[in-house]
Amino acid sequence: MSLRLLRAEVWSVNGRKRLHRITARLVPDHVLNAPAVVAHARLVVIGGDSHRLHEEIITAGGMLKEGRFSRLNIGELEKLLAAATDDEAYEPMQQHLLELWDRVAQPLAQSLEARMKDRASGLQKKLGERAEKEADDIRAILLELKRAIDSELDEPEYEQLALFDTLEKDQFERNKDFLRARSKAIPAEIEQETEAIKARYTDPQPRMFPVAVTFLVPEKMRKG
Numbered sequence: 001m002s003l004r005l006l007r008a009e010v011w012s013v014n015g016r017k018r019l020h021r022i023t024a025r026l027v028p029d030h031v032l033n034a035p036a037v038v039a040h041a042r043l044v045v046i047g048g049d050s051h052r053l054h055e056e057i058i059t060a061g062g063m064l065k066e067g068r069f070s071r072l073n074i075g076e077l078e079k080l081l082a083a084a085t086d087d088e089a090y091e092p093m094q095q096h097l098l099e100l101w102d103r104v105a106q107p108l109a110q111s112l113e114a115r116m117k118d119r120a121s122g123l124q125k126k127l128g129e130r131a132e133k134e135a136d137d138i139r140a141i142l143l144e145l146k147r148a149i150d151s152e153l154d155e156p157e158y159e160q161l162a163l164f165d166t167l168e169k170d171q172f173e174r175n176k177d178f179l180r181a182r183s184k185a186i187p188a189e190i191e192q193e194t195e196a197i198k199a200r201y202t203d204p205q206p207r208m209f210p211v212a213v214t215f216l217v218p219e220k221m222r223k224g
Contacts, residue, residue: 024089024097024215026222031083035064035097036216037104038077039112042209043119045127047200053127058208060115061108067100069107074115080216089217097215112210120206131201135194142193146186149179 027036038061045054059081062071072080088094153176 021211022213022215024094024217025084026087026089026219027080027083027085027216029218029220032080032216032218034218035221036072036080037061037064037069037097037108038081038214038216039108039210040212040214041112041116042211043116044207044209045120045123045204046207047204048202049196049200051200053130053201053204054123056119057211058112058115058119060111061214062111064097064100064104067103069104069111071107071111081214084214084216087222089215089221090223092223093217093221094215097217108213109210112208116206116208120204123204127201127204131197135197138193138197139190142186142190146183149183149186153179153183 038059040057040059043054043056043058044052047053059074059077060071061077062069064070089097
């Protein structure tokens, strides 16, 4: 859903956008005792043939204590985002957070870059398993096709051509030649398809596109 909304916003006309690049939302005091900042980015993993293998929204961020950035882990961030309300901090607090931006932008970007690398590394096994499944699936489909063709070639009708006239015999021969050629080509096709899948999943490259920033503010600090 997040990705669909993001794509829709990219193409929406001016004045009709429903999403904002930056926001400051309130969090209950028992969850957060100092402001925090979270960056959101679109992560796309590209395969060897420029095929998109994976896409998701990732987040990274940290606490802001005395104007300094202290990175939070993913579990902590998810807890904070889940607790955030729809209420925004008042204007003075928003202005204060904007004034801190120059100090937190670089460490926030670095934490997002680290998150991208961690996530891309974690996807390696999943993508490898998907590559094996795709190769197994295409192999099974083509082998089943070969079995069906070979079974049809063994049908008695191909052994009773004497019962047909010349035109029918010629058509049967052409059909038989085509099916034999198709059956013979399948092993090479399996190899070609599995090599293509292997190439697609070889050395996947992550690409990251930062899209938004969320400041989280304890309710007691909403006024700044």
